[in-house]
Amino acid sequence: MKILVFAERNTALAELCSGARSLGDQIEAIVIGAPGTLAADKIWSIPVQDNVMLEDYTESIAAVMDVAAADILLIESSKRCKLIAGRLAAMKGSSAITDVMEIADNLSTKRMVYGGVAVRKEKAVAGTAIVITGPGVLTGAAAATGQGIVETVAYIDPVSKVKVVSREQKPKVSVNLSAAKKIIGVGRGVAKQEDLTMIRELADAIGAELGCTRPIAEAEKWLPKETYIGVSGLMLAPELYIAVGISGQIQHTVGVNRSKVIVAINKDKNAPILKQADYGIVGDLYKVVPALISQLK
C-alpha cells in the first residue's frame, strides 16, 4: 500500500512517516522546502514561496497526489492542515476524515462523535482517502533514514489566493504536549490559580509537562487553550498521565485513554477517573501532591 504524508510541523511529519510503516510499504512525504531526515522512501519537495500561507500550497499538494496515486494521504491534525484536507477532498472528489483514532489495514477508520460518547467507523470510497490523525495513533517505529529519493515539484499558484496583510506573534506556548512523555493534567479540583505552582513543582520533580481540562483553560483561563486535553482539545498518548483534581468525564478522558499509565488523585472515591486509572489515590490533592513532591525530591 502506498501512503502519502503531509504535516505542518516537522515533528508531526516525522512521527506520521514512522507510524505509516504499520500500514503500508511505500511511504512518501510531501515537504515544503528542504527535506529533513525522514523514514520515507520518497520525498516530494515543494519549493518555499515568499509571503505565502500554508493553505496556498494546497494546489501543489493536489498535483503531487495526482502523480503519486497513493491509497491514502495522512495529514497532521492541526487547524490549518484540516483546512487543507477539506480543500483537497473537494478538489479530488474524495473524503476528508478528521480526528481519526484508529486506521485498519483495509483503511477503515474510527473516530469519536457526539462529544466522545460514540465511535463512528468510516471509510473513504473514492480516490485517495484523506485521513487526519493525531500523535500516538499510528505506532509503527521505522527509523528515520533520510535515504529517500527527493523529487522537487513546481509550486502551483492557487487561483484564489489569501493575501497576507500582516503577521503578529501569538503569545508563545512553550510546551509541546504532543511530544511529552509525561503529562500532569490539572482539573477543577485545584482551587486557585496560585496553586498551579505546587502542581508545577510536582511536574518538575518528574520531568512532566502541564496540561488541563477544558474549564481550566476556557473558563478559568489559568492555562493556554492549546494545553487542554480531550475531544475538543488535544488527543495524547503519553507514557504517564497524572490527573490531579479531574473528575474523568469522557470528553476529557478520550484525550488520554491511550496513555500507557494513568494515575489519578481525587478526593471523591466515586470519581469516574478512578475507574479508568491504573493507580488511584483517593485523597485531598493539597495533602497528596506535597507528600509526593517531598518523596520524589
Ligand SMILES: Cc1cc2nc3c(=O)[nH]c(=O)nc-3n(C[C@H](O)[C@H](O)[C@H](O)COP(=O)(O)OP(=O)(O)OC[C@H]3O[C@@H](n4cnc5c(N)ncnc54)[C@H](O)[C@@H]3O)c2cc1C
Ligand atoms: C461537547 C463537549 C465537549 C467537551 N470537551 C472537553 C474537552 O475536550 N476536554 C475537557 O477537559 N472537557 C471537555 N468538556 C467538559 C467535560 O464534560 C467536563 O465538564 C470537564 O472535563 C470537567 O473538568 P474537571 O474534571 O476539571 O472538573 P470537575 O468535573 O468539576 O471535576 C473536579 C474534580 O476534582 C475533584 N476534587 C475537588 N477538590 C479536590 C481536592 N481538594 N483534592 C482532590 N480532588 C478534588 C472532585 O472530586 C472532582 O472529581 C466538554 C463538554 C462538552 C459538552
